[in-house]
Amino acid sequence: MATAPLSGLQFHYYDDDFSDPWKPTSPILMIHGFARNGGFWRAWVPYLARNHRVIRIDQRGCGRSADPGPGYQYQIDDLAGDAVALLDVLGIDRISLIGESSGGVISAWIAAHYPHRVSTLILVSTPLRLKGHNNEVKSAGYSGAQQAIAALGMKEYWLQSRGRGGQLTGDRSRDEYFASLFAMTPPHIGQAFWELINASGVDIEPLLPKIAARTLLLSPGASFGTTEADQQKIVDLVPNAKRIRFPDLTHEMYYVAPDRLAPEVAAFLDSE
Template identity: 30%
Template sequence: MPTLETAPGITVHYTVDDFTDPWVPGPTVLFLHGLAESGEAFRPFVPPLARRARVVRLDLRGYGRSPALPADHPWRFDSLVGDVAALIRHLGVERVHLVGGKIGGTIALAVAARHPELVDRLAVLGGPASLTNMAGRTPAWRAQIASEGVRPWVRGSNAGRMGTRMVPAQLQWWEDLMSRTAASTLEGFLQMVPTVDVTAEVDRIRAPALIVTTTGSGLGSVDEVRAWQERIPGSRLVVLQNDSYHVAASDPDETALLVRDFLFG
């Protein structure tokens, strides 16, 4: 798996899946995952997209195969945005299609607003513009992780995250994936989460944008999502009937096809 040093002492890993014709130049699609995940979160998106584009799945700093970070790591949202911009430049392309889920979608919004020259099209899957409403949840999450470990926290919080439609085997796969995250990474990251708010920046996005949410998202009502989505010129909002807020996980096939059709028509 290729790696990139994005800052002193910070190395990120990423996966590349490319089944395009070598003689036909194709676009690059970069995926950004959410809390306690890795690029594996977008596994179902590879088959529909990798024949049309080079698919790159980043493991954010501290997550997946990127080295875990200590609990006192100085997490800054701006640094996560900088990691993504550095990777796009490292990939040797002028622009990418950027796709993010949950806080990965929030990061994608910020990258598109701050670095419009790097983003061709933007898809946000269940990602809020603001995470300040998480301030009431994260202290209890941190306490549970510190006392019981990561897996009990994942198991206890996945009901709201994944909704009620997942079959047990599906829920178990996500529990196993998320439980691989180091407790030290989550301790610092969860302190940062409630400070994240890019609402004031979305007006600066110029890339065509697809925003996907659900009718029962715990990260914001449809009206709350529409309020900032409509400020992105030419953007489109799709609302799926579900009670999850991790729409890329709960509705992977439908969201993958939505992304494919949005990117390639």
């Protein structure tokens, strides 16, 4: 674990590399989704770090990264800019990007705006647009997700919303672990992320034809954040894209089934 000053805040990131020092390797940056943190990617590291340097950022306000404070308004370009700034601090010119859910939206935004910085793009359960996903599952039985977070707190919100969406693993200890990871992010940050989702209308469709990176899309069979039609549109619009479907898995498959997803990503990265 390490920290770096970015955009006036102290950012936390994980940095793992078990590759052979005498061999050239390409680094990876992993970007988590809504209000989570780099710890959610933990089970992927053994598959990726043998041949790559693997960096997992905690986005601003999330995990162990500094809290920008109550009232902060998230913007997609700020979140993307933080990731690019970390690459600059680490002296990394070109990266393989892996993003899940809203982290995939951020990753696609980076790949479109900084094509010279991204060699490979991996999108996991990535929606075409953010607005409109404050649905019954995400609201956990309340009038909205922000109200649910205020009433339940982050840990219980994770358990109830994921339970409604069929996103829990079925292993109580494992589910408690990930709920506790999620609870590292303060409630006002979770609410601020929802404000971004509800108000911004972030739409990556116009950006997709601009992505030059070799791209792999991992699509769930059922999702509260994306649709089959949108997944197909992403792979159709990105010039050099491949898609792998997981029809029996749901939106949160990146942490529910890492032993199925991570080997596919490792094989794709190592096929360059």
